[in-house]
Structures are given as C-alpha cells and as structure tokens.
Amino acid sequence: MSTDAGPKRLIVTGGSGFIGSSACRNFVGAGHMVCNIDKLTYAANTDNLRTIENMPNYRFEQADICNRAQILAILDDFKPDAVLHLAAESHVDRSIADADVFVQTNVVGTVNLLNAAVDHWRSCGSSPDFRFLHVSTDEVYGDLEDDGSLFHETTPYNPSSPYSASKAASDFMVSSWHRTYGLPVLISNCSNNYGPFQNVEKLIPHMITRALGHKSLPVYGKGANIRDWLHVDDHVAALDLILWNGRPGERYNVGGGNERNNLRVVEGICDLLDELQPMKGKSYRTLITFIADRPGHDLRYAIDASKLMSELGWSPRHDFDTGLAHTVTWYLQNRWWWEGPTGR
Ligand SMILES: NC(=O)c1ccc[n+]([C@@H]2O[C@H](COP(=O)([O-])OP(=O)(O)OC[C@H]3O[C@@H](n4cnc5c(N)ncnc54)[C@H](O)[C@@H]3O)[C@@H](O)[C@H]2O)c1
Secondary structure, three states: OOOOOOOOEEEEEOOOOHHHHHHHHHHHHOOOEEEEEEOOOOOOOHHHHOOOOOOOOEEEEEOOOOOHHHHHHHHHHHOOOEEEEOOOOOOHHHHHHOOHHHHHHHHHHHHHHHHHHHHHHHHOOOOOOOEEEEEEEHHHHOOOOOOOOOEOOOOOOOOOOHHHHHHHHHHHHHHHHHHHHOOOEEEEEEOOEEOOOOOOOOHHHHHHHHHHOOOOEEEEOOOOOEEEOEEHHHHHHHHHHHHHHOOOOOEEEEOOOOEEEHHHHHHHHHHHHHHHOOEOOEOHHHHEEEEOOOOOOOOEOOEOOHHHHHHHOOOOOOOHHHHHHHHHHHHHHOHHHHHOOOOO
16 A cells, blocks of 8 residues: 555445456555445446455445435545545447436536535545545547557547546546635546456457357457557556545546557457467457447547656556456456356
C-alpha cells in the first residue's frame, strides 16, 4: 500500500465488475476497510469477490449510484476517507445500441455520487485529506492517427461513441465539483484493460471463450484498430498511488505502452491456444472472420503515462505477451467462472 497513514475507509463503486473487483481484492488485502457499492447489473459477478467476501474488512451494499437517498445513507453510515468511483456502463457496442442507460449511470449517477460526497465531506469538516477518485478512460480523447502521437493529460476531449461521450461528461462534472465546491477530486484516464475476471463481452475474453467453443472469431473491419493494452493489476496499482499520493484537482493518464492492433491480439490468442489446447488438424486462426466495422470506430489510442511515472513512481509490471498468456491460461483453467449459472 502506498499510503503511510495506516488503513483507510474506502468506498469502491462498481466493485463487483472487472476492475472494481480487482481493486476490492487489492485494498482489502492491504488491510483497508472497503465498502463496495454495486447495483449488480449484468456486468457484475459476485464470484469475483469470493476470496474476500467473508473478510471482516469488506462490506457489500447493493445500491444504484443514481439513488441519492440510498447513497447518502451508506456514506453517512460508513464515513469513508475516500471514494474510488468505478461504477459505470462500460461497453461501447451496448452504448451504440442504446445510450440512455449510459447517460443515466455514467453522468447522472456520477453527479449524484458527487453530491453525496460533498455532503459527507462537509459534514466531516471539509477535510483536505478526503479523496474522490473518478476512474475514466482514454477514449474521452477521441482517436489518433497511426503516426506515433500520444494522448497527454492536456489533449482536448473529442469523444466518438455514446460511451466515451458519457464518460467525458462525467469527467467534466468531477472537475467542476473541484473548482466550484473545493471537493478534493482526482481523475484517471486509462487505456484498455485485460486480465482475469473480465466479462466475456469484451474483446480478449470474447475471443478466448468463442475459440474454446470452436466458434468464429469476428473481427471488426480489417482488425486494424490499435489499442494500448494494460493489465488490470497494473491499473489498480496506479489507482492505489493516485488515490493516496496524487494531487487533488489533477488528472493522470494510465497506459502500458503496449500498442497492438485487434487482429494481432486475436492472432496472439489463437497461437497461445494452438499450444495450450490444440484443435485437431487446424489452427484457431482459421476461425477468424472479418465483419462490418463498428460505426465511428476509433482508429488508435495511445497513452503518454509519463506524468504518473515521474510524479508518483508508477510503472507497469506486466508485459503484454506474458500477461496475455496468463489471461488465456486463466480462462482455460476457470471455465466454471465464465460457463457458470450466473451466465456471463
Ligand atoms: N475496462 C477497461 O478497459 C476500462 C479502461 C479505462 C477505464 N475504465 C473505467 O473503469 C470503470 C470500470 O470498468 P470495468 O471494465 O470494470 O466495468 P464493468 O462493466 O466490468 O463493471 C461495472 C460495474 O459497475 C456496476 N454498475 C453499473 N451501473 C451501476 C449503477 N447504476 N450503480 C451501481 N453500480 C453500477 C456494475 O454492476 C458492474 O459491477 C468504468 O468506469 C470504466 O469506464 C474501464
């Protein structure tokens, strides 16, 4: 744990999702008192928290961040030192099909949480040590040409999808709560995460689990879209540092410097499965098919994380090839998790 001030009381929103559950496991393991607030949407999975659910320093509250009274009551009772806000609708394709819930949860829910946090913060004497860390995405910056350029913290926002537009709107709300009310907020903008416990609707687990079922592997367009992949544990390590040691009012970019186009990622998964669980007489690569591109599909994301590295001493520990191999192995060894009755 990067804080020297001993265990803290931490609210994690969205703690039953992919990144949130990794954060809960990390912070509970480090001895902090964690209260996970999660609505348990389709994206949640309570199995992600099996290892900590009975620990005395973990508590779960099923609640919607859009429900002001419920959120206020939880904050009043739990009295957090910090809020780590991850709850969101997070899947771009779903936002294209229906944007309403993205506006509701990502924008209205964030404003609701900010209001509750300000009330709580004021009731505790407006301590300068309180923290509200809003976890956002690099997608708010729009996309880049394939020319080596990077997203910096000063890059103007230019979101493309309803998902990234809703995250951009919530980021602006969070910074305005700092400027207007003085709430000690921080924002992190992270690139694409991967690792164990990720919902199978997302690219890497989607491809692994379809391949294991010998189904086609649908790649958008020509598979040329480039993402900067970061292992979820490296993201959580960054959040840990930003939360306790970041400067209130600041934003920090988080990214692994692992640029890969989608086709290369899918081929990498196929090659790993060819070694780990070979199909009779053919490679998994033969399952790859190309489908009509996603509307408004961003070409390339790439992060400059030098501020986080130089100010807070963060660096990613997982290189992509090893991290991908571990992830493929995890999905192979944990079929119960993704084939289970809760249906992921
Ligand atoms: N996954 C990535 O690659 C990535 C990258 C950068 C930033 N982020 C951000 O990190 C956060 C977490 O992402 P994730 O991939 O873990 O998402 P996820 O979809 O796996 O989990 C989201 C969690 O939020 C909960 N939730 C949704 N609506 C809620 C509501 N109204 N009230 C309470 N809980 C609610 C869900 O039940 C779920 O447990 C999101 O804010 C996302 O924008 C994700």
